Amino acid sequence: MDLSDKEIEALVVKSQNGDKEAFAKIYDIYVTPIYQYIFYKVNPNEVEDLTEALFLKLWKNIGKYKKRKNITFKSWLFRIAHNLVVDHYRLYREHSSLELCIPDTKKEADPIKLAQDSLNINRLKSAISKLKPNYQQVLILKFINDLSNTEISKIVKKSEGSIRILQFRALKALKTELEHMGINTYE
Amino acid sequence: MEKKLIQLEKALRSVKKLSLSAKTKESMRRNLLMHMETPISSDIKYTSLERVSVYIKKLAKITEPSNIFKAKIKENILSTISKHRFGYNFFMGFGRNWQKVFSVFMIAVLSFSSMVVYFVDIPITMAAKKTSFQNLYGDVEVARDGQTINAFKTMQLEEGDVIITGAGGVAVIRYFDDSISRLYPLTELKIQRLYQDKDVMSKTKVEVELTHGHVWSQVVNLVGDQSSFEIMANDVKTKTSHKASFDMNYVKSRKKLSVSVFENKVEVSVPQKKERNKEIVVEGYVLNVDKNKSKQDKIKLKTEDKLWVNVNKNEDKQYKNKVDEEKTAESKKKAGVLPGDPLYPAKKLNESTKLLVTMDDKDKNKLKVDIAVKRLTEAITLLSDKDKDSAQAVLDEFSQVVDDLAIEVKDNDELMAYAKSSFQDEEKDLSIVLPDDDKYVAKEALRDAELKLAITPEDKKRTSLKLATEKVIESKELFQDDKSNSGNQTLLNATTEIVNVSADDSGIEDPKIIEQKEDTLSTIEVLKEVVNDGTDENPTVKKVIGITEDTLKESMDNTESDQAIVLTINDESRAPLKEVQE
Numbered sequence: 090m091d092l093s094d095k096e097i098e099a100l101v102v103k104s105q106n107g108d109k110e111a112f113a114k115i116y117d118i119y120v121t122p123i124y125q126y127i128f129y130k131v132n133p134n135e136v137e138d139l140t141e142a143l144f145l146k147l148w149k150n151i152g153k154y155k156k157r158k159n160i161t162f163k164s165w166l167f168r169i170a171h172n173l174v175v176d177h178y179r180l181y182r183e184h185s186s187l188e189l190c191i192p193d194t195k196k197e198a199d200p201i202k203l204a205q206d207s208l209n210i211n212r213l214k215s216a217i218s219k220l221k222p223n224y225q226q227v228l229i230l231k232f233i234n235d236l237s238n239t240e241i242s243k244i245v246k247k248s249e250g251s252i253r254i255l256q257f258r259a260l261k262a263l264k265t266e267l268e269h270m271g272i273n274t275y276e
Numbered sequence: 277m278e279k280k281l282i283q284l285e286k287a288l289r290s291v292k293k294l295s296l297s298a299k300t301k302e303s304m305r306r307n308l309l310m311h312m313e314t315p316i317s318s319d320i321k322y323t324s325l326e327r328v329s330v331y332i333k334k335l336a337k338i339t340e341p342s343n344i345f346k347a348k349i350k351e352n353i354l355s356t357i358s359k360h361r362f363g364y365n366f367f368m369g370f371g372r373n374w375q376k377v378f379s380v381f382m383i384a385v386l387s388f389s390s391m392v393v394y395f396v397d398i399p400i401t402m403a404a405k406k407t408s409f410q411n412l413y414g415d416v417e418v419a420r421d422g423q424t425i426n427a428f429k430t431m432q433l434e435e436g437d438v439i440i441t442g443a444g445g446v447a448v449i450r451y452f453d454d455s456i457s458r459l460y461p462l463t464e465l466k467i468q469r470l471y472q473d474k475d476v477m478s479k480t481k482v483e484v485e486l487t488h489g490h491v492w493s494q495v496v497n498l499v500g501d502q503s504s505f506e507i508m509a510n511d512v513k514t515k516t517s518h519k520a521s522f523d524m525n526y527v528k529s530r531k532k533l534s535v536s537v538f539e540n541k542v543e544v545s546v547p548q549k550k551e552r553n554k555e556i557v558v559e560g561y562v563l564n565v566d567k568n569k570s571k572q573d574k575i576k577l578k579t580e581d582k583l584w585v586n587v588n589k590n591e592d593k594q595y596k597n598k599v600d601e602e603k604t605a606e607s608k609k610k611a612g613v614l615p616g617d618p619l620y621p622a623k624k625l626n627e628s629t630k631l632l633v634t635m636d637d638k639d640k641n642k643l644k645v646d647i648a649v650k651r652l653t654e655a656i657t658l659l660s661d662k663d664k665d666s667a668q669a670v671l672d673e674f675s676q677v678v679d680d681l682a683i684e685v686k687d688n689d690e691l692m693a694y695a696k697s698s699f700q701d702e703e704k705d706l707s708i709v710l711p712d713d714d715k716y717v718a719k720e721a722l723r724d725a726e727l728k729l730a731i732t733p734e735d736k737k738r739t740s741l742k743l744a745t746e747k748v749i750e751s752k753e754l755f756q757d758d759k760s761n762s763g764n765q766t767l768l769n770a771t772t773e774i775v776n777v778s779a780d781d782s783g784i785e786d787p788k789i790i791e792q793k794e795d796t797l798s799t800i801e802v803l804k805e806v807v808n809d810g811t812d813e814n815p816t817v818k819k820v821i822g823i824t825e826d827t828l829k830e831s832m833d834n835t836e837s838d839q840a841i842v843l844t845i846n847d848e849s850r851a852p853l854k855e856v857q858e
Contacts, residue, residue, distance in 0.1 A: 144304075145308060232289055274287035
């Protein structure tokens with residue numbers, strides 16, 4: 090469902106007035122990108138719960154959203170998602186561990202096979218999880234959620250210049266991590 | 277380096293995007309819309325097992341229509357009333373004489389209603405209870421007659437239904453006998469039998485089969501010898517005829533079953549060659565069955581199980597309170613007009629008139645039973661309203677009626693059966709009540725009635741022992757709630773009675789009495805575990821339990837009956853109990 094910013098803002102206003110159908114449409118538009126975002130941040134069996142919690146939180150707080158020049162509804166929504174995940178980790182740090190079923194990525198395993206192994210969702214998630222939180226954030230928003238640097242800057246509350254530098258450093262760190270896992274993404 | 281990073285960017289963009297299935301999207305959407313009606317706590321936990329608690333906590337709060345929904349109904353009703361203005365239009369049609377017509381109308385209504393009290397006895401018929409979902413969350417389906425449908429909250433369940441929870445699904449089934457099963461995700465449960473006797477409503481049997489998965493069951497108020505709640509898994513039957521909470525986990529692929537008991541005890545029968553080996557599993561113990569070999573151990577919870585257990589224990593407590601409230605409300609409805617109400621004398625007059633005009637002795641005696649039950653429900657309602665004096669007066673009347681009945685039932689089996697079944701129905705409603713509750717006085721009065729109606733010495737003995745065993749369970753619950761004073765007193769009453777019955781050694785014992793003694797012993801076992809797990813603050817209690825147990829065992833050893841059955845708590849297969857410390 091591709092709606093313009095104006096149409097989305099109209100749905101937001103209706104939702105703020107208690108229109109559940111309008112809110113359901115907002116859900117339909119954003120559930121997949123939010124799910125994708127949360128997927129890379131938490132345990133697989135926590136993703137659905139957190140996604141639902143996010144939309145419930147959105148419903149409860151949608152009245153707080155005000156259309157402003159420098160912040161779109163999308164940025165505001167991802168900001169809520171970011172805060173929710175941060176709170177989740179703060180409360181449940183000791184329980185959180187990314188349990189993924191990925192093939193043996195140790196170099197002691199067949200190096201040729203590993204070198205030929207391509208990057209897939211699980212491997213990417215595993216690699217990203219080992220990076221610093223701010224690197225994770227910018228990589229997921231940029232390459233998974235396809236957000237622009239402008240949008241990302243509004244979500245993480247940094248300048249666009251900082252985002253470009255962060256992105257560069259994050260990619261370097263990810264490259265190192267992937268090499269360590271024996272995954273080759275270049276010729 | 278730059279080139280490699282550019283290539284990495286390309287690789288990242290080409291990673292297949294994670295997509296949500298339409299089913300998952302729709303399921304989350306449904307849940308979201310459901311929860312938008314009801315506020316939930318924002319303090320939500322999300323680790324893998326805690327997810328279950330989120331479901332169950334959310335479910336517990338979604339038990340009645342939201343305030344928005346109720347307000348809408350009210351608004352609709354009020355607007356309908358104001359639209360039509362029925363009464364006003366009707367009377368205004370009479371023009372100037374409307375006031376006279378209205379007065380005559382009101383006089384007629386008042387006269388009729390006052391006469392109704394004398395001649396019309398409106399019995400309160402409680403709606404027959406159904407088995408249905410108390411709550412649902414996530415993916416839950418029901419397979420029925422070859423079709424699979426999405427479960428919904430008001431859906432009534434029938435024999436033959438198979439309940440299937442998906443990866444994110446949790447279902448809470450409330451059976452018609454007030455028992456509950458909470459199904460974990462990825463569980464399949466089949467309802468095999470839902471039986472209720474048409475004459476004795478409290479005589480019930482629920483039989484279900486756990487095909488695979490994990491289910492927690494809570495039985496709150498089964499009464500009578502012939503009521504039971506049973507779950508079968510891989511030909512292993514777990515059964516209880518009393519209050520109990522237990523958790524069953526069956527891994528079909530490995531044919532491994534565990535039965536963990538968290539309240540009271542259950543009986544598990546495991547098929548072995550041509551026989552079935554019956555084991556009693558008491559509170560705090562787990563029976564593991566692997567390829568028909570069974571072994572009992574003390575429960576040791578893994579981290580991932582702790583939440584499921586804690587959530588269910590908490591839900592058990594809340595459910596008990598809920599059932600207690602429902603029973604009190606039902607009693608209120610059944611009781612009708614109460615002492616102190618201006619219409620109460622009319623109600624009593626109605627009863628006396630009916631007794632007078634009933635010629636047939638059989639019907640007259642049945643009427644007496646109904647009147648006794650009426651007094652009891654009045655007492656329960658008065659006690660729940662804290663009117664102890666009026667309640668006592670009514671309970672005295674109840675006792676008098678029972679005394680009359682005790683004479684009548686001696687040669688009247690039909691009346692005896694009717695009285696027992698009527699009282700058993702009330703016993704079920706009072707089952708949850710503990711000694712620290714105001715309504716306990718009514719429960720004791722009912723127990724006295726049961727004893728009075730026990731005619732033969734064997735009957736009296738068995739009934740005494742049964743009632744004493746119930747008190748042992750009550751004392752255990754009080755100890756667990758840190759109410760040791762009440763617990764001590766209740767236990768003392770119970771053990772005095774048990775010792776008296778045991779001391780009355782008449783040589784050849786009735787098989788039913790032996791069976792009851794076995795039940796009493798295993799109940800004492802449950803209490804011992806609870807008391808031993810506590811601190812050493814109850815050395816006297818431990819001593820009393822020890823003496824009672826020894827006396828009971830001795831009386832069983834002295835029995836000459838050919839049908840004497842030695843209790844098997846299967847000590848060999850279980851870790852040894854802690855020694856009772858003096």
